[in-house]
Amino acid sequence: MIQMKVISKRFGQINPLSIDSYIKAEGYEALKKAVAMHPSKIIDEIEISKIRGRGGAGFPAYIKLRALSNETGNKYIVCNADEGEPGNFKDRMIMENDPHAILEGMVIMAYATGSTQGYIYIRGEYQNAMNIFKKTIKAAEECGYLGKNILDKGFDFNVEVRSGAGSYVCGEEFSMIESIEGKPGRSRTKPPFPTEKGIHNRPTLINNVETFANFPHIVLNGGKKFAEIGTPSSTGTKLISLSGNVKNKGLYEVPFGTSIRDVIFKLGKGLENNRSIKMVQLGGASGPIIPEYMLDMSIDFDRFENFDSKTGTGAIIVIDDRFDIFDILLINMKFFVHQSCGKCTPCREGHVQIVNLLNKFISHRATEKDLMSLENLAYVIQQTSLCGLGQTSMTSIISSLRYFRDDYFAKVRY
Amino acid sequence: MVNFKINNIDISVEENTTILQAARKHHIDIPTLCNYPDLEIKSECRVCVVEINGEKKLFTSCSTIAKEGMIVNTNSPKVLNARKTILELILANHDAVCATCPKNLNCELQTLANKLGIDENRFPTVLEVKPIDNKNPALIRNINRCIKCGRCIDVCKSIQSMNVLDVMGRGQNIEITPAYGKFLTDESCTYCGQCSSVCPVGAIIEKDDTDPVWEALNNPNLHVIVQVAPAVRVSLGEELGMEPGSIVTEKVVSALKYLGFDAVYDTDFTADLTIIEEGNELIDRITNGGVLPIMTSCCPGWINYVEQKYPEILDHISSCKSPQQMFGALAKSYYAEKMKLDPKNIFVVSIMPCTAKKYEAKREEMRIDSVNPDVDVVLTTRELGKMVRQMGINFESIEGSPFDKPFGITTGAAAIFGATGGVMEAALRTVYEVVNKEELKDINFTMVRGTDGIKEAEVELGGQKVKVAVAHTLANAKILSDQVKNGTSPYVFIEIMACPGGCIGGGGQPYGTTAEIRQKRIDAIYKVDENMTIRKSHENPDIKALYDDYLEKPLGHKSHQLLHTHYHSRKK
Ligand SMILES: Cc1cc2nc3c(=O)[nH]c(=O)nc-3n(C[C@H](O)[C@H](O)[C@H](O)COP(=O)(O)O)c2cc1C
Ligand code: SF4
Ligand code: SF4
Ligand code: SF4
Ligand code: SF4
Numbered sequence: 002m003i004q005m006k007v008i009s010k011r012f013g014q015i016n017p018l019s020i021d022s023y024i025k026a027e028g029y030e031a032l033k034k035a036v037a038m039h040p041s042k043i044i045d046e047i048e049i050s051k052i053r054g055r056g057g058a059g060f061p062a063y064i065k066l067r068a069l070s071n072e073t074g075n076k077y078i079v080c081n082a083d084e085g086e087p088g089n090f091k092d093r094m095i096m097e098n099d100p101h102a103i104l105e106g107m108v109i110m111a112y113a114t115g116s117t118q119g120y121i122y123i124r125g126e127y128q129n130a131m132n133i134f135k136k137t138i139k140a141a142e143e144c145g146y147l148g149k150n151i152l153d154k155g156f157d158f159n160v161e162v163r164s165g166a167g168s169y170v171c172g173e174e175f176s177m178i179e180s181i182e183g184k185p186g187r188s189r190t191k192p193p194f195p196t197e198k199g200i201h202n203r204p205t206l207i208n209n210v211e212t213f214a215n216f217p218h219i220v221l222n223g224g225k226k227f228a229e230i231g232t233p234s235s236t237g238t239k240l241i242s243l244s245g246n247v248k249n250k251g252l253y254e255v256p257f258g259t260s261i262r263d264v265i266f267k268l269g270k271g272l273e274n275n276r277s278i279k280m281v282q283l284g285g286a287s288g289p290i291i292p293e294y295m296l297d298m299s300i301d302f303d304r305f306e307n308f309d310s311k312t313g314t315g316a317i318i319v320i321d322d323r324f325d326i327f328d329i330l331l332i333n334m335k336f337f338v339h340q341s342c343g344k345c346t347p348c349r350e351g352h353v354q355i356v357n358l359l360n361k362f363i364s365h366r367a368t369e370k371d372l373m374s375l376e377n378l379a380y381v382i383q384q385t386s387l388c389g390l391g392q393t394s395m396t397s398i399i400s401s402l403r404y405f406r407d408d409y410f411a412k413v414r415y
Numbered sequence: 416m417v418n419f420k421i422n423n424i425d426i427s428v429e430e431n432t433t434i435l436q437a438a439r440k441h442h443i444d445i446p447t448l449c450n451y452p453d454l455e456i457k458s459e460c461r462v463c464v465v466e467i468n469g470e471k472k473l474f475t476s477c478s479t480i481a482k483e484g485m486i487v488n489t490n491s492p493k494v495l496n497a498r499k500t501i502l503e504l505i506l507a508n509h510d511a512v513c514a515t516c517p518k519n520l521n522c523e524l525q526t527l528a529n530k531l532g533i534d535e536n537r538f539p540t541v542l543e544v545k546p547i548d549n550k551n552p553a554l555i556r557n558i559n560r561c562i563k564c565g566r567c568i569d570v571c572k573s574i575q576s577m578n579v580l581d582v583m584g585r586g587q588n589i590e591i592t593p594a595y596g597k598f599l600t601d602e603s604c605t606y607c608g609q610c611s612s613v614c615p616v617g618a619i620i621e622k623d624d625t626d627p628v629w630e631a632l633n634n635p636n637l638h639v640i641v642q643v644a645p646a647v648r649v650s651l652g653e654e655l656g657m658e659p660g661s662i663v664t665e666k667v668v669s670a671l672k673y674l675g676f677d678a679v680y681d682t683d684f685t686a687d688l689t690i691i692e693e694g695n696e697l698i699d700r701i702t703n704g705g706v707l708p709i710m711t712s713c714c715p716g717w718i719n720y721v722e723q724k725y726p727e728i729l730d731h732i733s734s735c736k737s738p739q740q741m742f743g744a745l746a747k748s749y750y751a752e753k754m755k756l757d758p759k760n761i762f763v764v765s766i767m768p769c770t771a772k773k774y775e776a777k778r779e780e781m782r783i784d785s786v787n788p789d790v791d792v793v794l795t796t797r798e799l800g801k802m803v804r805q806m807g808i809n810f811e812s813i814e815g816s817p818f819d820k821p822f823g824i825t826t827g828a829a830a831i832f833g834a835t836g837g838v839m840e841a842a843l844r845t846v847y848e849v850v851n852k853e854e855l856k857d858i859n860f861t862m863v864r865g866t867d868g869i870k871e872a873e874v875e876l877g878g879q880k881v882k883v884a885v886a887h888t889l890a891n892a893k894i895l896s897d898q899v900k901n902g903t904s905p906y907v908f909i910e911i912m913a914c915p916g917g918c919i920g921g922g923g924q925p926y927g928t929t930a931e932i933r934q935k936r937i938d939a940i941y942k943v944d945e946n947m948t949i950r951k952s953h954e955n956p957d958i959k960a961l962y963d964d965y966l967e968k969p970l971g972h973k974s975h976q977l978l979h980t981h982y983h984s985r986k987k
Contacts, residue, residue: 384472
């Protein structure tokens with residue numbers, strides 16, 4: 002079995018709208034255990050588990066938690082459920098199938114860090130998830146797992162559902178903070194980081210849905226046990242959103258270390274109509290494009306670091322040989338033209354020029370000079386953009402220039 | 416202390432110093448665009464990026480704090496390439512027509528393009544030409560030249576508390592425009608022009624009115640006269656290449672004569688007159704239980720603010736016209752009679768540090784014959800600089816000459832109108848002596864000088880201690896206005912100037928104004944005051960003569976006709 006169900010173990014097994022159903026399946030046990038622990042001990046367990054954020058960048062979770070717990074006064078906890086990266090649907094699946102697990106993770110971390118207000122920022126298109134989560138919050142409040150004096154331990158924590166106006170950049174931490182404050186979603190200059198100055202300039206923790214859903218498991222079973230799953234650099238399991246031209250598209254959960262090839266062929270059952278693979282895009286629109294011969298690479302944050310990108314969301318998009326790299330690159334880049342918030346120059350003006358250059362290749366008007374300009378501009382956008390959007394949007398271009406360079410030359414006019 | 420290296424030079428700075436600050440301290444030049452002294456750090460243009468050893472990304476030096484042991488390179492090939500690329504991107508979405516742009520040779524984008532050696536743009540233009548906002552008499556916004564640096568938003572929001580401008584739209588389609596409309600006239604803009612003064616390019620500029628002035632000068636049937644505001648004498652030199660704070664009073668007169676004006680007068684004269692009228696208004700309100708505190712009315716940016724944001728407190732505003740409009744009114748009445756001229760043939764030009772004055776001169780109320788404006792055209796310091804350049808005058812070496820008569824004698828009290836606190840000090844010099852019937856021992860009211868946002872002083876008037884206050888910038892004006900509105904204001908007299916530092920920091924002053932430069936202009940203004948033989952308005956013999964000859968008495972019938980006005984609510 003390559004699948005290993007930790008996060009998804011209750012999917013389909015319980016009624017997501019019933020808190021009783023969740024409680025019967027070990028639900029809120031972790032919270033009960035947590036509130037009997039010293040807050041700093043909880044964060045110690047997270048550190049031992051070595052869990053890294055599931056939002057894409059793979060940042061060690063305990064560092065942000067500890068930073069937040071060291072701050073005093075009002076603090077905020079935000080669950081990032083914006084899931085705007087094309088090709089991802091794992092966060093929606095958790096929200097729709099096991100919403101209390103996310104909430105339980107948030108309440109545990111509120112206790113561990115001394116935060117009193119939480120938000121779950123749900124992508125505008127996810128109406129169903131939003132309805133479910135509102136009911137989830139209500140049920141948890143009624144049962145004393147949320148609200149005032151949680152589990153009679155004298156700590157309070159509220160959670161509100163917020164939603165973006167369908168903008169991808171609102172998934173980025175600071176844009177999300179601005180949006181929660183009621184402003185247009187545009188990033189801020191860093192430092193200070195959200196754990197220092199976030200919502201209303203107060204310390205704020207932002208984690209991904211899947212990250213929060215992992216916390217109860219770690220607290221319940223111990224960090225050490227969690228760290229035994231996966232690889233030394235990437236512990237635990239990963240939800241994989243498999244899509245594109247594969248036979249069995251869908252959500253899978255595998256331990257870190259599983260190869261991409263196994264996911265595509267063993268779980269996805271290979272390509273439709275037995276076509277061959279032209280390329281695979283990892284992570285989403287801001288992830289790298291790799292050729293077939295690299296598929297033995299394992300799912301592991303350290304491997305992904307080579308691509309400087311949000312590869313770690315766990316999306317695998319399979320593209321067969323009917324497609325040209327430029328088809329995919331153009332879709333990606335047009336996406337970023339629309340999603341750039343417009344605040345910083347390289348991202349605001351750069352994406353449009355990237356699209357111009359790609360169109361030159363597509364219409365066979367590009368020269369070698371254009372190839373140089375494209376490569377140069379892609380690196381400048383990556384190196385100089387203000388926020389993660391522009392810093393990662395060029396990954397597909399840069400990786401394609403590395404692995405599919407001949408495809409570019411084939412279109413150059415000499 | 417933090418020790419690190421920039422370009423292999425050992426550098427030691429205080430904790431929490433940015434790389435940019437550290438570099439500038441050591442005369443290492445890092446170019447910037449969105450950065451502006453005294454404004455928030457935005458790190459949006461990304462032009463100031465530098466390389467830090469061991470890091471893949473480039474870092475904006477304006478927002479990155481220097482850390483112990485850092486090795487920074489400000490001009491590695493990677494950095495230079497990034498900067499150049501960013502500039503090419505900006506230029507590809509910019510209406511770059513430098514030779515015919517008002518900002519030519521005074522433009523930060525152009526200077527930077529030149530500095531970075533951009534002689535070719537790899538990227539084709541993606542500019543979509545959009546309409547220009549020229550519906551108001553003071554400012555023109557040409558968004559085709561806007562580089563989205565956000566400086567104007569910042570000044571308007573944080574210095575002026577106006578929030579007129581904001582970012583609209585997303586991505587490549589963002590526009591920096593009035594928040595809820597396309598035109599400044601849709602908003603409560605005060606035309607203070609601070610946005611134009613910080614804009615690095617030609618995207619917000621004063622409406623150029625030099626053409627009608629040239630036309631008038633070339634019209635033999637017109638008697639063309641000009642008045643020069645107090646603040647201009649310490650800034651026109653700077654506009655024309657001299658050191659900030661150069662005092663060029665008499666050179667201005669000569670230059671204007673050279674341009675062909677029939678007579679050159681000093682707005683200082685009507686500033687003295689304002690003190691007499693406003694001082695008497697204050698005394699009248701104190702003794703007869705009138706509405707207090709009384710608030711000054713010389714600044715049209717402030718008047719535009721009150722009329723639109725605080726109409727509830729209009730009763731507090733002095734009914735005096737501003738010195739510029741008092742001059743215009745006298746020019747077309749008293750002066751016309753004296754010179755035996757038909758007022759219709761007199762063309763009055765003002766040289767002002769201010770863009771809001773252009774709006775003020777166009778007001779319906781500012782026409783004593785109800786038809787023709789008392790002041791025909793207002794030029795900013797910058798526009799006068801332009802005319803001087805057009806005429807090929809070598810300003811620095813020109814011989815000075817005195818202002819014309821009548822209105823020839825002015826006082827130090829009038830000169831300091833140009834700096835924040837100046838109107839207050841001038842008024843106190845007069846009111847104190849008139850009310851207390853004793854000579855001031857020290858005429859320097861230093862309490863109301865300086866650049867603190869809000870200044871207070873206490874003076875004894877007729878045996879009772881009264882408090883006065885001075886504010887500059889509209890954000891500070893808001894604080895005092897709220898007190899007045901709530902009935903909690905402890906003052907009898909309040910001076911307000913919309914621009915930072917007062918008129919010397921006006922929206923029509925030379926570009927590149929910073930706190931440091933404002934200070935130099937302020938110092939110069941007080942030097943002008945010190946060097947005057949008469950330093951109190953009520954001791955001005957020409958003012959006395961004007962009352963004897965024509966106006967009869969302060970707040971008299973003629974004064975009311977010519978020198979006073981009312982303001983009205985324009986709440987949006
Ligand atoms: C443009 C952009 C979009 C992002 N969108 C998401 C998103 O939809 N969901 C998410 O969890 N993280 C997203 N991130 C990453 C977040 O900024 C942040 O790193 C993450 O929520 C941290 O959570 P984690 O530590 O649990 O991974 C995005 C980042 C960028 C730059
Ligand atoms: S990188 Fe793009 S999305 Fe991020 S701040 Fe810059 S313009 Fe906005
Ligand atoms: S704004 Fe500057 S760069 Fe643009 S056209 Fe004017 S002078 Fe040239
Ligand atoms: S003129 Fe003054 S009030 Fe109007 S937009 Fe500019 S800064 Fe704001
Ligand atoms: S109008 Fe000028 S100051 Fe305002 S954003 Fe544009 S370029 Fe910057």
